[in-house]
Amino acid sequence: MSGSKLETSKIREDFPFLNRLIKNKPIIYFDNAATTQKPRQVIHTISNYYENYCANIHRGVHTLSQESSELYEEARRKVARFINADEREIVFVRNTTEAINLVSRSLKGEGKILTTVMEHHSNLLPWGRGRKVEYVDIDSGGRIDIDDLRRKMDGSTLLVAVGHVSNVLGLINPISAVIEETKKRGALCLIDGAQSVPHMKLDVKELNCDFLVFSGHKMLGPSGIGVLYVKEDLYERMEPFLLGGSTIKEVHIDGYISEDPPLCYEAGTPNIEGAIGLGAAIDYLEDIQMENVFAHDKALMELALERMGRIKNLEIYGSKDGEERLSVVSFNVNGMGCHAVAKVLSLRENIMIRSGFHCAQPLHDKLGIGPSARVSFYIYNTPEEIEIMTDLLGKLAQFI
């Protein structure tokens, strides 16, 4: 596969799920935009934590608590390094959704929120609670319409929240341009990196975004752990919205002194093993290098676009230009419901794809379509798997 330097066959050896057979056939997992499979290195790290280090963090003087705290903070350092942030700028949360909710609830100030019609529900609904929200349109190619963003930005704009890569169209949004526009108007910018951080090298300093949010489970890590990056000086404009254990330095009956960030945003016992597992996932991705991950996923996506584009009666949504997209292809087979397509792929060839609105119903409304089928790729997927899928899709699409 041109452009990809990943040794896929070697990588596949690290993923135990690939050994599972259903009806004597291997699994072809193309639902990576929903969640990825886990390499044995991550699985081992989590089980090793449970077997050897399990203890609550930050509040114990005993050996296990100190070791556990160190592993947890080491994970934070790994995440920070991964996106070129400072460890103080990393807040562990459950997932992208929680991260956005946290910003929505914690950010002081009244102003208007701008988001787009293509967003995941998680980057739409949290903003609607007690805040004024406006929606930036998408252009004919499906990307954020920068002109519409300019029109809607004004002095009252507090924050622009935009997805880096659409989880439906796979389109890479021009976030540098979005951030630049935002800065010109003195507003803040939140980037939803759920579909981009797992696939490409991101540098928050270079991007100059204010917030970056992503989930661990979409990048080989366990579920229940996610990341909120907060540009450090912005902590002054935020206040914790969950209080309790870990968030305070001192508590008296008539008041309390808050812990410093990021700990003051991590109320209660956190997902310790999840954070440590995410750290192991980052180690894995850094070992194989994000540049290679990007090239591999892009090459797979281009192959899928090329092969699916040849199928009559199959409609691909969004740009057909592989340069503009990453890793996700949504489509429908004319005359056949997307759930039926997903079911047939699963039952005939163990091909696991997603069907529905992908938590982006307004985008489907905007495109004037019902629910869609979606394939999404990752480091363990191969061109051969795409060929099996497109052969079967061809049969389905051209049958009637």
Place this chain on the structure above:
Amino acid sequence: MDLYSLLLEKIILPAIAHFTDIKMWHEYKRMMKGEGRSLDELKQYQFSKLKKILNHAYESVPFYRERFREIGFIPEDIRNVGDTIPIPPTTKEDIMLNFPEGITAQGMDRTQWKYVASSGTTRQIMGIHDFRKANINWAAGLRAHKLAGNHTIGKKWMEIPPHMCTNICGIDDSGNGEKLFSKKMVSLLLKRHYRGLGQHFYQYFYRQRQNIYRRITLPSFGSEGTNIPEKDILAYIDSIRKYRPHTLEGLPLYLYTFAKYLIKKEIPPPKVGVIKPFGGSMTSIMKQTIGKAFGCEVNDTYGCSEMGFIACDCEKHEGLHLFMDLYDIEVCRNGKPVAPGELGKLYITDLENVAMPWIKYDVGDVGRYFIEDHGCGRKSIRLQVEGRVEDTLSNSRGELFTSDQIFDFFQGFKEIDNFQLIEKSKGNFDLLFVPDNGTDINKDTIIQEFKKFYSSDVLVKLYPVKTIKAEDGGKFRFVKSKSFGEI
């Protein structure tokens, strides 16, 4: 009959049948005429069609050709319906593993075929209907509604289907479709492509069928489960009262919930012509309670999305009359046909779908058949469908208990509003129950009674809950078993 129904029945539908290739009305008339046949005539007619479809499946469908060859079955040789016993049932897995090219007829014109799918997501099954089958299905629907409730097209109709996932997953994925007067229509007209134009009109009016049928759809109970708030029950009843439908169709549990409420609160019922269950099995107690509460006929029909309407009730309510001109059904236990009145799995052969023949399709339901003439005037065999195979329990003596039987047993306790019986392992049960307001639960009595009813050697634990959650697609399972009975 009101003017709208009259217009549809006397002018519009006959005109469509006369001037286009949409022959639904002719099919309907033919089917209704055939209802007067004797059982022997029906059997003869059914057998001739069965032989034809088996021949067709053997000649044209790779899956059946291979299967028939494996067992040495030659359709030409069959002399009676019983000769099909050696054919193994076609499972849902068989269908999906061979779908579409292996399970459909080769060498046919596929331009007017269309995909159909059963409801739900996780258990969805695909099928294909050709244009004629689609027309027959439509006609069979009219027939079922006419025979079981005197519903004619155009009478007011209200439905409360179970789907709970329409908004989130987008189950209703038929697409938005084109407008009647569109570029496509003009293009077809300019090209004088009259067949395509007919299709365009057909597809448009198919999408408009809610309006044509004067049918309105109320939302399902959704994720609330069996026990929705009282204000919601009142809102449903109010909607029914305002619309005054001739036919009220809904998931049996929904209708049963309204009925129990009407009786308990002594509320005058809304005016409804006939009530029909939809999307699930209606037990005897449900039927009696609903009939009593609404003061109207409760008529059942049986069918599935992949095939269509298969059977419908009569005024005697002693089983549903099979549409023997359209289907053949075998009721089998351990692969062998059972005697009339005995419980077994239903294997259905669709006699009309030439695009994708369904031969002895294991639809996943259990039931019984009755052959004797019970005097309603229709002579076809009757079916009593009693739930899903996977919801049927088997006790230590090998006796089978259908979910309908178990439902009616637990509904006999006034303390229990709703319930779910979960068999965790053989003979080891959890009973989740929603207590009826204002009653005291005697758990020991319930356990002892269940042991008498089912088997004395079982272990039962009772857990009170506020509601019983619906399954995928919004339907309810009142019995769940990890070791359902071998049938």
